[in-house]
Amino acid sequence: MSGPPTLLLVGAGHTHLHLLRHADRLRAAGWAVELLAPRWFDYSGVGSAVATGALPLAAGRLDVAGLAARSGVRHHEDVLADLDPVARVATTASGRRLSYAVASLGIGSVTSDLGVPVGPDVVTVKPLAGLQSLAQRLAPDGAAVVTVVGAGPSGLEVAAQLAVRPGVARVRLVDGGHEIGTSLPAGARRYVERVLAGRGVEVLTGRGVARIGAGSVVLDDGAVLEHDLAVLAGGLAAPPLLAATGLGDAAGAPVRATLQHVEHDDLYAVGDCAHFTPAPLPRIGVHGVRQAPVLLAALEARGRGEDAGAHVYEPRRHFLSVVDLGGGVGVASRGRWWWGGRAALLLKRRIDRLWIESYRAAGG
Ligand SMILES: Cc1cc2nc3c(=O)[nH]c(=O)nc-3n(C[C@H](O)[C@H](O)[C@H](O)COP(=O)(O)OP(=O)(O)OC[C@H]3O[C@@H](n4cnc5c(N)ncnc54)[C@H](O)[C@@H]3O)c2cc1C
Incomplete structure (x- = not known):
């Protein structure tokens, strides 16, 4: 039977x-x-905070094998x-x-390659295991110059957080569009621009990239920008x-x-x-x-x-989203409503922690 x-x-x-x-x-x-x-699931809600060292790896990691075993599900790892x-x-x-x-x-x-050649040493925001390699590649006592390509939510998170991370001397954020954070309401965009400017992040908008390599990024107008590390956050595909x-x-x-x-x-x-x-x-x-x-x-x-x-x-149509800008602040938005500061990040941390803990309690 x-x-x-x-x-x-x-x-x-x-x-x-x-x-x-x-x-x-x-x-x-x-x-x-x-x-x-x-075996493991890594939660992207805390992905950039884990990668830049603001939170430990365990803060966003679930044990899929443990959850499957507790649920009586046969797991092919x-x-x-x-x-x-x-x-x-x-x-x-x-x-x-x-x-x-x-x-x-x-x-x-996966991370979109924006249709341009991307060198193997370039860190991509997805899969998250790649983003987590940032922690090993940036010595806390170094003075790295980092280029972040792509100014959507994940690129903004990574650029803003790296700007306050020990071992990073300079952060540059490049985007082919004319504005950063186009999915955010205008007020939230301005808030993020102020945070980035206050941290000395160099924002280059309207500059498409033609090639992203380990030591430099080539823009489509031929300009070459040198760096120690590049992070590609060109959207998800x-x-x-x-x-x-x-x-x-x-x-x-x-x-x-x-x-x-x-x-x-x-x-x-x-x-x-x-x-x-x-x-x-x-x-x-x-x-x-x-x-x-x-x-x-x-x-x-x-x-x-x-x-x-x-x-x-x-x-x-609308949903709450909170961008973690590091340094203890975030920017929350829902539709045209937005709110920036410490409370926004605390709200995000609470939502993320409750979500993760609900799966931990189930064996994850
Ligand atoms: C830095 C960063 C921050 C983000 N922050 C937020 C946020 O705050 N809020 C938000 O809503 N979205 C956020 N996102 C977007 C979010 O990551 C994705 O929308 C979300 O992860 C999609 O969920 P998913 O379940 O489809 O895929 P995933 O969460 O990626 O899960 C897919 C799983 O499938 C597994 N897998 C992959 N390939 C295979 C295969 N071939 N066979 C078997 N298993 C496989 C992976 O290991 C993974 O565990 C963020 C993205 C990034 C990069």
């Missing part, structure tokens, strides 16, 4: 962590739940290398073949694996409002790796978090043989 159908969760990001915590509900609905993911959505087989980097009835992809994102496997493209794996792949009912995609076709979504953790209860309810309904079509993701 065959056992219950296998639900394979690929990646343990914001959405799947929630499903792991509620694996008992999925089992009760008839699924055998399996997870294909690395590996990464996805290929997936055949017709045969319903996932192949791992070490060559294991995992059959499934339904799979969900939550494999996050879908993992190249999706295009390589034919499951998606640079925008991600295309999904419907039900989070099902547009071509494969048995394949879901969530968070940064998904291209939500009803409306373009920014790559922020909040969507992965809010998609979690929708996916859980859909899979429970499916497991019980019910119609899951009513479980659709309806993104909210």
